[in-house]
Amino acid sequence: MAFLLLSLVVGVLAGPIDIGVGGILESVAARLRVPGVETPLSPTEEAILWEIRIPRVVLAALVGGMLALAGATYQGVFRNPLADPYLLGVAAGAGLGATIAISYLPDALRGQRALPAAAFAGGAVAVFLTYAVGRSARRERDAATLVLAGVTVAAFFTALQTFVQQRNSETLQQVYTWILGNIPSTGWSDVVLIVPYVAVATVVILALRRVVDVLNLGDDEAASLGVDVRRVRLALVVAATLGTAAAVAVSGLIGFVGIIVPHTIRLLSGVGYRALLPLSVIVGAGFLVLADVIARTALSPAEIPLGVVTAFLGAPFFALVLRSTRTGA
Numbered sequence: 128m129a130f131l132l133l134s135l136v137v138g139v140l141a142g143p144i145d146i147g148v149g150g151i152l153e154s155v156a157a158r159l160r161v162p163g164v165e166t167p168l169s170p171t172e173e174a175i176l177w178e179i180r181i182p183r184v185v186l187a188a189l190v191g192g193m194l195a196l197a198g199a200t201y202q203g204v205f206r207n208p209l210a211d212p213y214l215l216g217v218a219a220g221a222g223l224g225a226t227i228a229i230s231y232l233p234d235a236l237r238g239q240r241a242l243p244a245a246a247f248a249g250g251a252v253a254v255f256l257t258y259a260v261g262r263s264a265r266r267e268r269d270a271a272t273l274v275l276a277g278v279t280v281a282a283f284f285t286a287l288q289t290f291v292q293q294r295n296s297e298t299l300q301q302v303y304t305w306i307l308g309n310i311p312s313t314g315w316s317d318v319v320l321i322v323p324y325v326a327v328a329t330v331v332i333l334a335l336r337r338v339v340d341v342l343n344l345g346d347d348e349a350a351s352l353g354v355d356v357r358r359v360r361l362a363l364v365v366a367a368t369l370g371t372a373a374a375v376a377v378s379g380l381i382g383f384v385g386i387i388v389p390h391t392i393r394l395l396s397g398v399g400y401r402a403l404l405p406l407s408v409i410v411g412a413g414f415l416v417l418a419d420v421i422a423r424t425a426l427s428p429a430e431i432p433l434g435v436v437t438a439f440l441g442a443p444f445f446a447l448v449l450r451s452t453r454t455g456a
Contacts, residue, residue: 131188134413138184141420143427144175151176179312186318187310187419188412190374191384193325195411196404197367198385200332203339203400204363205258208390208448209274212371213382216253216280221375222306223288224249230295243324246372249284254368256280308379308434310419321373328370332404335363339400381415381434383441388414390448 139151150167154176157166166173194212201210212218228245260276288306292299311317338359341349346356375381388411392403415433418440422431 128409131409131413134416135184135188138187138416138420139176139180141424142175142180144172146172146176146180178314182315182318183310183312183419184416186321186377187416189318189321189325190310190378190381191388191415191418192408192412193328193370193374194381194384195388195407195414196329196332197371199389199400199404199407200339200363200367201385202389203343203404204360204367205273206343207273209386209445211383211385212250212367212375213380213385214274214281215257215277216284217250217257217368217371218375218380218382219281219284219288220253221246221250221372222380223253223284223291224372225376226288226291230291242376243321243373246376247324247369250368250372250375251365253280253284254364306380306434307432308381308437309422309430309432310378310415317377321377324373325370328366328373329408331366332363332370333408335359336404337401339363339404343400379434381437383437383445384411384415386448387437387441387444390444 136148140146140148146168150172153164154166154168154173156164158177168176197217198211201212201215202208204210224245224247225242227249228241232241232245257273257277257280260279261273292303338349338354341352341354342356342360344352349356389403389407392398392406392410396402396406398406415437418436419433422433422436425431
């Protein structure tokens with residue numbers, strides 16, 4: 128919680144316009160109508176703080192917490208330490224679904240609220256195909272097989288997405304932004320858009336977090352303990368896919384969060400899924416807020432795509448996890 132709080136403070140303070148901690152606290156107090164307190168900020172600074180910085184930080188926290196939680200959930204459900212929304216093709220499928228919605232839905236139906244539904248459909252198809260390909264080799268829980276199946280499905284869906292882009296060039300810029308991954312500075316609209324999906328997914332997963340530890344004992348052992356394995360696994364996968372799809376619909380393809388955060392928590396504390404899942408939400412939120420700070424300040428005034436930052440951090444981390452997995456095997 129201290130890490131998350133520090134990340135939120137850094138995220139709000141970072142920016143080309145210097146707004147001090149004191150000014151922010153007084154502005155918050157004024158918004159809460161504390162007697163005798165008035166904001167020291169100018170109208171422009173107030174707009175920057177409340178309509179750009181704070182919504183962007185909140186959105187980054189929601190997306191990061193959801194992607195980390197989804198990654199940890201997939202790892203527990205599939206008993207595979209390399210499972211991740213990006214590597215399983217869920218993010219690519221969700222991006223394809225959102226691209227199709229933008230390109231082909233009628234104007235009356237097209238809009239932000241249609242994106243999560245379309246993204247969920249694409250993500251659900253992707254995770255189903257990934258699991259089916261792994262199952263066809265009778266090695267769906269083998270780490271390398273599942274990763275290769277996810278890479279194959281992601282490549283296929285990315286090719287379809289590129290085809291749709293080329294056929295609808297007017298959407299090229301918006302879709303290209305998705306591919307690179309970014310936290311938009313669009314105010315509170317995107318926050319309001321994904322909060323219901325992220326909230327539902329988080330509640331379902333955390334409510335079943337104790338069962339995930341049981342699933343790791345194996346299907347037969349879990350069934351002998353009274354767990355309806357098929358139903359619980361379906362509920363967890365649907366919830367993780369729903370949350371991932373909503374996050375991808377507004378942020379684009381941000382990879383490796385679901386690998387970096389859960390494995391870092393395991394390395395530091397070695398906890399089971401009962402504690403790992405809620406910790407993934409907290410640490411994932413703080414991690415992506417800090418990654419977004421790097422993205423928008425490292426080359427200021429230019430902005431690095433957030434997906435590039437997480438890939439830069441996640442690729443070597445993934446290699447270490449893969450090596451340790453192979454060593455353990």
